[in-house]
Amino acid sequence: MCPRTKEQFDLIRENKKEQILNAAIECFGTRGYYSVTISQLAKHAGISKGLLYNYFSSKEDLLKQIFQSLMRDFMGFLDPDENGILEKHELFEYFDKVFDFLQNNISLGKMYISIFSQPSVQTILNEEIVVASRQPLGMMLRYFESQGFEDPEVEVAFLGTLFSGAMSEFLSDPEHFPLEKIKIKIQNMYNMYK
Amino acid sequence: MCPRTKEQFDLIRENKKEQILNAAIECFGTRGYYSVTISQLAKHAGISKGLLYNYFSSKEDLLKQIFQSLMRDFMGFLDPDENGILEKHELFEYFDKVFDFLQNNISLGKMYISIFSQPSVQTILNEEIVVASRQPLGMMLRYFESQGFEDPEVEVAFLGTLFSGAMSEFLSDPEHFPLEKIKIKIQNMYNMYK
Amino acid sequence: MCPRTKEQFDLIRENKKEQILNAAIECFGTRGYYSVTISQLAKHAGISKGLLYNYFSSKEDLLKQIFQSLMRDFMGFLDPDENGILEKHELFEYFDKVFDFLQNNISLGKMYISIFSQPSVQTILNEEIVVASRQPLGMMLRYFESQGFEDPEVEVAFLGTLFSGAMSEFLSDPEHFPLEKIKIKIQNMYNMYK
Amino acid sequence: MCPRTKEQFDLIRENKKEQILNAAIECFGTRGYYSVTISQLAKHAGISKGLLYNYFSSKEDLLKQIFQSLMRDFMGFLDPDENGILEKHELFEYFDKVFDFLQNNISLGKMYISIFSQPSVQTILNEEIVVASRQPLGMMLRYFESQGFEDPEVEVAFLGTLFSGAMSEFLSDPEHFPLEKIKIKIQNMYNMYK
DNA sequence: CATGAATGAGCCTTCATTCAT
DNA sequence: AATGAATGAAGGCTCATTCAT
Numbered sequence: 157m158c159p160r161t162k163e164q165f166d167l168i169r170e171n172k173k174e175q176i177l178n179a180a181i182e183c184f185g186t187r188g189y190y191s192v193t194i195s196q197l198a199k200h201a202g203i204s205k206g207l208l209y210n211y212f213s214s215k216e217d218l219l220k221q222i223f224q225s226l227m228r229d230f231m232g233f234l235d236p237d238e239n240g241i242l243e244k245h246e247l248f249e250y251f252d253k254v255f256d257f258l259q260n261n262i263s264l265g266k267m268y269i270s271i272f273s274q275p276s277v278q279t280i281l282n283e284e285i286v287v288a289s290r291q292p293l294g295m296m297l298r299y300f301e302s303q304g305f306e307d308p309e310v311e312v313a314f315l316g317t318l319f320s321g322a323m324s325e326f327l328s329d330p331e332h333f334p335l336e337k338i339k340i341k342i343q344n345m346y347n348m349y350k
Numbered sequence: 351m352c353p354r355t356k357e358q359f360d361l362i363r364e365n366k367k368e369q370i371l372n373a374a375i376e377c378f379g380t381r382g383y384y385s386v387t388i389s390q391l392a393k394h395a396g397i398s399k400g401l402l403y404n405y406f407s408s409k410e411d412l413l414k415q416i417f418q419s420l421m422r423d424f425m426g427f428l429d430p431d432e433n434g435i436l437e438k439h440e441l442f443e444y445f446d447k448v449f450d451f452l453q454n455n456i457s458l459g460k461m462y463i464s465i466f467s468q469p470s471v472q473t474i475l476n477e478e479i480v481v482a483s484r485q486p487l488g489m490m491l492r493y494f495e496s497q498g499f500e501d502p503e504v505e506v507a508f509l510g511t512l513f514s515g516a517m518s519e520f521l522s523d524p525e526h527f528p529l530e531k532i533k534i535k536i537q538n539m540y541n542m543y544k
Numbered sequence: 545m546c547p548r549t550k551e552q553f554d555l556i557r558e559n560k561k562e563q564i565l566n567a568a569i570e571c572f573g574t575r576g577y578y579s580v581t582i583s584q585l586a587k588h589a590g591i592s593k594g595l596l597y598n599y600f601s602s603k604e605d606l607l608k609q610i611f612q613s614l615m616r617d618f619m620g621f622l623d624p625d626e627n628g629i630l631e632k633h634e635l636f637e638y639f640d641k642v643f644d645f646l647q648n649n650i651s652l653g654k655m656y657i658s659i660f661s662q663p664s665v666q667t668i669l670n671e672e673i674v675v676a677s678r679q680p681l682g683m684m685l686r687y688f689e690s691q692g693f694e695d696p697e698v699e700v701a702f703l704g705t706l707f708s709g710a711m712s713e714f715l716s717d718p719e720h721f722p723l724e725k726i727k728i729k730i731q732n733m734y735n736m737y738k
Numbered sequence: 739m740c741p742r743t744k745e746q747f748d749l750i751r752e753n754k755k756e757q758i759l760n761a762a763i764e765c766f767g768t769r770g771y772y773s774v775t776i777s778q779l780a781k782h783a784g785i786s787k788g789l790l791y792n793y794f795s796s797k798e799d800l801l802k803q804i805f806q807s808l809m810r811d812f813m814g815f816l817d818p819d820e821n822g823i824l825e826k827h828e829l830f831e832y833f834d835k836v837f838d839f840l841q842n843n844i845s846l847g848k849m850y851i852s853i854f855s856q857p858s859v860q861t862i863l864n865e866e867i868v869v870a871s872r873q874p875l876g877m878m879l880r881y882f883e884s885q886g887f888e889d890p891e892v893e894v895a896f897l898g899t900l901f902s903g904a905m906s907e908f909l910s911d912p913e914h915f916p917l918e919k920i921k922i923k924i925q926n927m928y929n930m931y932k
Numbered sequence: 933c934a935t936g937a938a939t940g941a942g943c944c945t946t947c948a949t950t951c952a953t
Numbered sequence: 954a955a956t957g958a959a960t961g962a963a964g965g966c967t968c969a970t971t972c973a974t
Binding site for chain 5: 158159160164193194195205206209214215
């Protein structure tokens, strides 16, 4: 029989990679990066240990790739028209989008939280984090400046506080946290009425 | 050389245990529970590995004891007269005390954050966390009820959001986070003027 | 597309096998048998891993086939008329041929050296080595006997010493080893003037 | 009970390290660096796998330390008075010492041979080899210069040829190689009569 | 009380080999 | 004939824990 075509192989690779990433997000999210072994990961993804290394060069690499994809998602929520400028309605919708996303991707969110709070994981991702956060922070700062806020830097810090607080509280108990009501409270604080 | 009186023993035990706990807090806080080895810990504390097991039965036990001591500190901030009832000035002062404490115990704070966000560490501490948080949450709820808030449960959740957000943002970059200004913003929200 | 005539098949097989052997000699010679992976080998040969196993049943088999081909070459140098008897001019020319060959096949030579000195590779090739060396050693012995040497066995050992020494020194630094001058020194020792 | 003194621990370490080195030399010498596993090594040395890493930071480190000790031995044979100058009697005795040593340390010798001929092991030891060989080669060169040899560099190369040839032939079959007679032949070539 | 040598289970990773297409 | 995805045994190494002294 003739071998598979390049297109067939590409399709297999793409699907399998997705499959592994999903398994990894779930495992890392529920049990934490350090507590998950490659063996468990492979079993969860329904593949052999060795195959994982056909797609990711190491456990660290796997973490980095998940993180980067997550960062891309978040950036897309913040600045959908990719013009680097944050408009009022974008900030407003950002809340909705991020928390909608989190509700549908609880494991991913938990993983994100555990990434940002585990010092040693931060070490692994350090460069990625710095690069990834530079742009959104700058956009928020310019937004508050343009809106005539008295102390824009504090506003950015406070917004960050609300965000990271809401995320971590929601994700630590998704069933009971009154997400909708909190969102409304926050949006009211910024006069973001629909 | 070796034999000592009972009093000497007790004094040594007390000091040594403190010494180990401090070293552990610093190491866990800066590098994370999983990345710190017992060897490193012992070296940092200036003792031998074997001796550490004289004071703590395992690495997990060490973590639990740190956590319990931390919880006791926090409870002391929230309800200093230990009457189980949260009064307005106590909530007001709670903010100050907690963040004063954090500013002087950054490693401990980082460790706290990493504890609450690492799923596997949560597993280790699960019972302790549930027990420890039941009382303060109840106190806050009764406080907001007594103050006639429309939806006390949401208020508790929102306060928790502000808290955990401020903690995590402050601890992720203690040098630059405008802690004082954020504290004032929060206290204003609750009309906690001095 | 796929089907071909039997003649085409045979031609392809012959070329492919040559191609793989050459790649293997180069890789084994420069990096050593154990450090070269089948993947690298296949890439170097411009084929897939799977195809390699169509021509060689295992990594060991590949090594054995290279070795056998090398042994055939060397035997051809020692006894070109294949009469099993070593004549003076044949021994004389043997030196020239072997070292000419080595100069043009440095990787092969390095591989030969590494084969003979790696105990575990010797294990793999053990039978082949014994069989292959029996004949030339016997021929040399009879040669020195026929030339009336006092202690022919020592002469064989000494000749072997010179040979293996010159090979290993040349191959460990082909650029700087004064091969021609050493050859002349050796040939003078045996009165092998042209 | 009181703990051991520093001297007691040092003694334990020294003995144990020796024990591991000897086991490693024997294993590497008989089966080759790549074919020996840490498990086998540990079993052969009568210790656990983990303990090996208490004394050597890696398998490579173990190889390097063996090699360095071997190089020190060889240098001691070549220039016992450590004046950096090779005298006639020293070169003469060098032969005897080296081959006496090899007869009593066949595994070590085999390991040496396999080191110098395995390309990938060479890579590991590359710097060490360059450094280690610079001095003796320089000494030999100056010796032949001082003795008025016509082409001292070729003499060094030829002596190296004899050496590495004799070593590899002897070590590949220590039982049958006529070492004494070969030594005499070589010493006669250089007029090194006792 | 105090030390660090010693253990061994278990981790991440590699790689020869197989197999469906 | 040809491909590379897939497997799994095995290797090097780490580290919490124990124990003789």
